[in-house]
Amino acid sequence: MADEYFYGATLKSGNASVVWDPDNKADGYPRTHKLVIKQCILGHEAASDEFNVVQVETMTIRDTLRIPIAVLKVGESRQCRLDLEFSDSPVTFTLIQGNGPVHIHGQHLIGSLVEEFEDIEEDMEEEVMDEEEADEEDEEEGNPKKKQKLTNNSKGKPVPTASNNSKNSKKK
Numbered sequence: 001m002a003d004e005y006f007y008g009a010t011l012k013s014g015n016a017s018v019v020w021d022p023d024n025k026a027d028g029y030p031r032t033h034k035l036v037i038k039q040c041i042l043g044h045e046a047a048s049d050e051f052n053v054v055q056v057e058t059m060t061i062r063d064t065l066r067i068p069i070a071v072l073k074v075g076e077s078r079q080c081r082l083d084l085e086f087s088d089s090p091v092t093f094t095l096i097q098g099n100g101p102v103h104i105h106g107q108h109l110i111g112s113l114v115e116e117f118e119d120i121e122e123d124m125e126e127e128v129m130d131e132e133e134a135d136e137e138d139e140e141e142g143n144p145k146k147k148q149k150l151t152n153n154s155k156g157k158p159v160p161t162a163s164n165n166s167k168n169s170k171k172k
Contacts, residue, residue: 003109035085041103052072053097058086
């Protein structure tokens with residue numbers, strides 16, 4: 001990912017929904033977006049006798065999904081740690097119960113497809129380098145066999161060496 005930005009939104013009775021919708025068409029350059037939600041916090045002015053429920057709506061592979069991600073109440077739990085990631089499709093956060101305020105925060109990550117392809121190319125280059133090194137090692141291991149072949153004459157018989165000559169001279 002190339003760029004990283006803080007993301008924050010507040011849900012309350014007058015503004016119960018917030019939509020995060022990455023705009024891929026703004027500059028005509030394809031960019032990948034990811035929203036990472038880290039925490040929901042109940043504001044200090046929240047009423048002590050009510051539950052505040054935050055729901056997320058987003059696309060799955062097949063259809064739209066609506067599911068609560070946080071239930072907060074003064075005196076019980078004022079914050080909820082999350083680790084939710086949403087890529088490229090719009091996400092709607094809604095306060096479906098309570099008056100809030102509930103603060104949602106995390107990170108908006110923006111990258112580009114070009115950078116991702118460069119990473120893939122680097123990985124492929126490393127694999128090719130590893131394969132070439134393995135081939136070189138195989139060739140080096142094969143060299144002693146080649147040296148043995150070089151010590152043979154053209155008919156495949158051993159060429160006499162100094163040690164062989166001394167043995168041959170003793171037989172005479």
